[in-house]
Amino acid sequence: MISQNILKVENLSKKYVSGIIRTIMTIGVLNVSFELKEGHVVSLVGESGSGKSTVANIILRFIEPTEGNIFFDGKNILKMNKKKYYRMVQGIFQDPYSSFNSFYRIDHVLKQAYSYARPNYTRSSRQKEFIDILTRVGLDPYETLGRYPHQISGGQLQRILIARALLFEPKLLIADEPTSMIDSSSRAGILNLFKELKQEYNITILFITHDIGQAQYLSDRVIVMKNGEIIEQGATNDVFLYPKESYTQNLLNCVPSLYRKWN
Ligand SMILES: Nc1ncnc2c1ncn2[C@@H]1O[C@H](COP(=O)(O)OP(=O)(O)OP(=O)(O)O)[C@@H](O)[C@H]1O
Ligand SMILES: [Mg+2]
Structure with missing residues (x-):
């Protein structure tokens, strides 16, 4: 089966302007292009400040790009209705506590x-789905549903956010x-x-991480970013076994035993 492109990012740039008289300009990302194929997990790796979250936040439409386009299923995301868009594209973030009131x-x-996701729900279908979905992410629904966020561990909260x-x-899914x-x-x-989730639901995942080991474990493809630009991308094994860039090699050197064939 040939996977279709689900997301196409074309020449994306984001320049942040800050300062009292808005004269300070920081490059968030510069001329970034990549594609995500349906059902793939693609990891976005790179050191702190390399632009990973900027890419995520633009795809999630939290911030607007300075230049470039993003197409989801062939449609320009900036022209799509946001409610409809968020039924198809969801984000999971670093700090699970800050995502809860x-x-x-x-x-x-x-x-x-649920009221956003399924406007025509019935109460009984909603309850059943909460039980199913919490069980699916490895939680006890009867213990979880009545609790407040501070009564739940960070790992469990992250599972609840995945369930949500x-x-x-x-x-x-964009997981930053x-x-x-x-x-x-x-x-x-x-x-x-x-x-x-990838195997069961065929969800496409853009997985952002500092951790090369996690990227290797999860992903079909890897995109390496440095100073806002993509410096290399390809199939996980190609990039990690035969990195073209010394920057990628340095990232790999931080992981003791994973990929050393190029040495
Ligand atoms: N709101 C903002 N205003 C000004 N500059 C910003 C803003 N957000 C991000 N930046 C800058 O854009 C660049 C990319 O930041 P970004 O948060 O995308 O990096 P990152 O790869 O996600 O880093 P980390 O791994 O630490 O999360 C950095 O230089 C950062 O300082
Ligand atoms: Mg980040």
Whole structure:
């Protein structure tokens, strides 16, 4: 089966302007182009400040690009209705705590999302889906639904956010360092969950990480960024076994035993 392109990013640039008289310009990303094929996991790697979150935030339409276009299923995302867009494209972020309002219990959080995701729902179908989806992400729904965010661990909260995203039945998940703020014992579980989601639901995932090991474990393809630009991209094994750029080699050297064939 030939996978179709689900997302096409073309010559994307973002220049941030800041300062009191708006004279300070920072390059967020510069002339970035890549494609995501349906059902692939693609990792975006690079050191801090290389522009990974800027790419994610533009795709998620939190910020507008200075130049360039993004096409989702062939349509320019900036011209799509946002509500419809978020039924197809969902984000998972670094800090699960900041994604929750501490006054609301988990069932309220999921109900809010559900009313956006399925405007014509019935109460019984909603309850059944909450139970199914929480079970799917490895949580006990009966314990989880009545709790407040502070009564739940970071790893479990991240699973709830994944469940919330899944309620939308998205085609594309943008995960921006989803494991970097949770304890290491929960990390592997979350990574495996992403892997299973790809296999079970054929979801396309753009996985942003500092961690080359995670990128290697999860992804079909890798995109390496440096100072806002893509310096190399390709199939995971090609990029990590035979890196063309010394920058990629240096990233790999930070991982003790993974990929050393080029030495
Ligand atoms: N709102 C902003 N205003 C000004 N500059 C910004 C803004 N957001 C990001 N930048 C700059 O854009 C560049 C890319 O930032 P970005 O957050 O995309 O990097 P990143 O690769 O996600 O880094 P990290 O791995 O630390 O999350 C950096 O130089 C950053 O300082
Ligand atoms: Mg970032």
